[in-house]
Amino acid sequence: MATDRPTFSESWYRVGPLKPRLRSVVQTTRQQYRGHIWHILRDPANNKFYRLDEPSYHFVGLLDGNRTIDDAWKKACADLHDAAPTQGEVIQTLGQLYQNNLLDADITPDVSGMFERQRERKKREVGGYLMNLLFSKIPVWDPDRFLNHWTPLVGWIFSPIGFLLWTVLIIYGVFNVINHGSQFFNQASAVLSPSNLGWLFVSTIIIKLVHESGHAFACKYFGNKENRGGVEGIGGEVHTIGVMFVALIPMPYVDTSSSWTLRNKLHRAFIGAAGMYLELAIAAVAAIVWANTAMGTVPHAVAYNMIFIASVTTFLFNANPLIRFDGYYILSDLTEMPNLANRSKEYLYCIIKKYIYGVPNPNDPSHSAAERPWLLTYALSSAVYRVFISVGIILFVADKLIILGLIMALSTVIGMVIVPFGKWMHYLFTSGELRKNRTRALTATFSTAFVAFLLIGAIPMPDRSRAQGFVRPDQITTVYAETEGYVEAILPSGAFVHPDDDLPLVELRNVHLEFERDKLTAQKHEYLAKYRKNRTEDIASAKAMREHLDAIDEEIKRADRDVQRLNVKAPFTGNWIVGNGDSITGQYVQRGQEIGQVASLNDMQIVVTANQFLGPRLYELPNEKVPVEIRIQGRPDLKFKGTIERVIAAGQRDLPSEALGQQAGGEMAMQQDEQSGQMMASEVFFEVLVNPDRDVDFRLYPGQRVVVQFDMPNKTVLAQGWRTFRQLIQTRFQI
Structure with missing residues (x-):
């Protein structure tokens, strides 16, 4: 019977006689995660890092170039007993060290190929290649010497005194915004106006330069602080600053991966938050300038742009831990779960391999049972959010340049659907990991795909639509x-x-x-x-x-x-x-x-406003006397039946009741009519008259808002999704 950690490996004979050792330039830092000691290995030539747990580091430390791998493993077993790494774990560790250029050894071609296959196996996880063509990076400059010179002068802003002054500045900035609250929110509608886009872009570049500088200076400041004696330039090295294209828009970026070697997790978390720390300070200064300058002037407009970028976009993107921006690294450091994104995906693949494909002993990246629910939750939620944010960026760009939006949409579909599907098929048909379970894996995959096709594209599902209405007396x-x-x-x-x-x-x-x-x-x-x-x-x-x-x-x-x-x-x-x-x-x-x-309250009627997408679909119903389900808005427990009496086909914009407008808490967007000056619906709607059943066991009152559910003819999920997609395109681009 197989165990979770088989001691021996069938490939051991190929690596056992080798005598490798760590390269002499490799730097080692010890850290503590959740009560366990880990060792960070760094190659200063390429600023790459690799993390080893205590047993693996003990084994690697036994490799001195004279002792064979087999001898080192036997000694590790004698020293650590059950905690010693297995032969399979040793091969995996050596392969990763070799591929990260941290191992010095004369590797024979067949062993090198085995290590290469080990690396490729790790990369070919099911669905693991979610290529993101909306982001790319180009390194430009090594700022380490510049930071060594200026950090002693500006590093105080990350000290307790600097934090206290920062807090006072933020409070004063918020106070200025609150004092001009109505003006602040009214001005938001002009941020994306064509006349402001140039200033918005300039403000964004300035804010992001300060943001990335905050990461760099914080990394150098806390690196020097943790280094013994505060020797300048050794701790927290920063060797890369460059340009990152976000949705094809150039933005600065800085590589502060050396912060991973810092022992204090609060220091690492602060380095991740340093960009937002300075952005919010700029937002506070901009709020003060905005509140004390006249509307229509350039300083007033630029200050508002900086407030918007340094606060709203910071919290929507940088602070969000579901994408690999600042919030992600802060979460990883505070929870002591490094490499959270990759490990969460690997754990999801581990579940698929183990419980669906039946792969014996798949690589489990979790370090404890308590981590597993968090890894699974993060993998699923981050995947959903990446799709959401990608669609949002595409729609935003398409609003301005539809051709560019279409190109981005096509590249996203290729990178997030077609390429991962191809990699998945390649894994299923060629991976050596499935050689004993390939039939089961293929059967499970294609059976799941067939069931999904039936559920999505073949079996009609209930198609329900809802619209808001109000109660009025029949007479x-x-x-x-x-x-x-x-x-x-x-x-x-x-x-x-x-x-x-x-x-x-x-x-x-x-x-x-x-x-x-x-x-x-x-x-x-x-x-x-x-x-x-x-x-x-x-x-x-x-x-x-x-x-x-x-x-x-x-x-x-x-x-x-x-x-x-x-x-x-x-x-x-x-x-x-x-x-x-x-x-x-x-x-x-x-x-x-x-x-x-004067109204006859014994007989009530419900007037429903159906939008221009729902209204024409009501004619798909077999006849007008179709039953509908009605719920009192705010009281979902109160529901009753009714029948459609009539659908008024002529689209109109004059609401039958002000209670249905957004100003009164309804759903219909309103705007002022240019000719009459009255508030009318922004889009035309169809009026639907519904008669409630007479056996309602509670009283209906005139003016009550209700939600009416229309049960349309059943359609497949695919057909319903395609309709929703077409409606989205028509609404966004008026085509």
């Missing part, structure tokens, strides 16, 4: 003032009303109307007396007075109607809805002014 009428007057009384909102009620909805008072009616009545009595007197004496005058009396009667009837209209009645049976009843009491209302609404 609702707005009540307007039929005449002007002062509000003396108004019914409370929610009161049940009837057209024949004695108590009006609103009681108005207009002294002028009542006085006018009384005046007309008095005039009528006066002319009536005159008419009766002249009816027998002057027939012609009496006839004229009769016509005048008829006119006064009409005016009195009109005045009576106006006075009666001061008491506003309900148009039909329902509930009285008024939003500001108490506040309008005593106010003067004009004729035609809206006062409230």
Whole structure:
């Protein structure tokens, strides 16, 4: 039965007689990780590093050029007993030392080939080649002598006093931003405007130069600090500064890998954070300049760009540990998990090999059982985030230059899909590691691919879409003032009303109307007396007075109607809805002014706004009486059914309720219409009328926001994904 660490190797006879030793120029540093001693080997010629645990270093230390590998291994077994490295681990260690140019030995061609195959085997992990064509580096200059000269002068900024001053500066900078908060956020929309792109690029280069200088000076400062006696130039060497292309945009970079030799993990972590440390200081200074300069001036615009770059982009990219920027190295140092990215991928491959392909004793990069969940979690989350950030960069570039975006998208697909797939197939069909399990590996791989194809491209899956709507009564009428007057009384909102009620909805008072009616009545009595007197004496005058009396009667009837209209009645049976009843009491209302609404709350209807992608798809439904699922927004536990009554095909932008706009917490983006000046939806939408089922066991209230789920005809995941991709392209590029 195979063990996790087989003691012997079938290739041992080829390396046992050799007499290698470490090269004389190799430098060694001892570090402690999680209570265990590790040894860092460094080749100063190429600034490459290799890490050995205590048993492996003990074995390598026995290789003096006179003792054979077999003799050294036997002595290590005698010294360390069960902790001694196995023959397979010895071969792996020697192969890596040889490939990193740290081993001095006369290696025969067949052994060299074995070591080469060992290296290639390590590189051919399943899916291990996620080529990233969006990033490349070009070294330019060796700044080590420059840093040796200037670090004593500027290194104080990393000292406790420097940190204290940095904290005060950050607080003062934040204070300036808070004092101009509305102006700060309003100016954000102009950062990517064409007129600002030049200043933005210049500001970015300046910020990143300071950022990389922070890494370099911190590495030299803490390296000198850890070196005995503080001898300048020995600890924390920095030999490379150059240009890195991020999404084809040139950015400076510096190689501070020598910080790996520092013993204090807090020093290593601070070196990783030094770039952000200085960036935030610049952001604080820029905030002070921005707050004290006039809008529209060059210093004001440049200062805002620096705030944006040195704060927002720092936290989105550099501080994120899922990509190999500063946050990644800080996390590795603080958790004492060096080479976290590669080891996490290797552990993921180890799981695939061991439990799916059945490879006996695959290389397990974890150093303890506690590390394994973290390695697996990091491998999966970092892979997802790399895809996310690559897509984000491509879309950003394509917004500005669509041809360049297409080229980057093609190169990314090649590097992240096609090339890894080719490497994977090459591993499956040719790797010596699978010679005893190749049939199982191929069967498992192609069976998984077949099942994935069925799930993604062959089996129809539920296709659901959601849209926001609001509840409104099926019968609702707005009540307007039929005449002007002062509000003396108004019914409370929610009161049940009837057209024949004695108590009006609103009681108005207009002294002028009542006085006018009384005046007309008095005039009528006066002319009536005159008419009766002249009816027998002057027939012609009496006839004229009769016509005048008829006119006064009409005016009195009109005045009576106006006075009666001061008491506003309900148009039909329902509930009285008024939003500001108490506040309008005593106010003067004009004729035609809206006062409230009367609605029949027994019958409700739901109005849904479907965007331009969902609206046309609703016509794929077999008929309009299709059931839908409805949930009260904010109360997902309250759900009920309904049916589609009608889809209004004409696209519109005038929202049926302000509650659906983003300003009121809805989902529809709003913008001001140029002609009317009113706020309208940014994009056209389709209005869908839905009737809720009558057996709802809770009360619906007018104005409630709801989320309606439409169950479309089933489609494959591939078809749904392709539709989503096309919608994304249409939305982003208006094509």
